[in-house]
Amino acid sequence: QSVLTQPPSVSGAPGQRVTISCTGGSSNLGAGFDVHWFQQLPGTAPKLLISENTNRPSGVSDRFSGSKSGTSASLAITGLQAEDEADYYCQSYDYTLSGWVFGGGTKLTVL
């Protein structure tokens, strides 16, 4: 059971918009710690997608955006493309665990 909760899977047709939720608690997201999002393409290492709730690193498409409010965060992907098929993970810091925690991951399928 992950400290951060994500839906196991989401899907959408090419061109559509999908969102992936990430729900935490009072010791992580609710305590004001930032959320970061990672994309893991099949057979590859995770790659930073969104940092500090809303920031896109250089080279990341503006089709990806992040938001955070209270104990929840969301990743939105617009204009879905086949190349977006991947696993997506949220991450934050947890002060009761004195370490970093990840969501269980969400598998995105482009129909």
Next chain:
Amino acid sequence: EAQLVESGGTLVQPGGSLRLSCVASGFIFSGQSMNWVRQAPGKGLEWIAYIKSTGEISHYADSVKGRFTISRDNAKSSLYLQMNSLRDDDTAVYYCARGRGSSVISTHIFDPWGQGTLVTVSS
């Protein structure tokens, strides 16, 4: 461009030991904290260890505390993970990841990640 390359993963028997390595390039290794994150087959990501840039402070997840030791050699731009008393549930791909950010570790951003090295614990 910052890059990380892990090595050392192999098949090991339960109760055995193994040392993983991660070599950094493209950034000033001695100025950055580092982490190990693992991913069991078909499962999600699990942070397991952190070490400060100077090597004087480290933190561990409860799942590995007392069995694993993170260390670094800044002169060689290298990060290590000594794994002892290995169990079946330690089977995973192990990634090293730079923790970039301020001196406040809770703000650190894991970027980049290495390609990972597979550790299989089985008799």
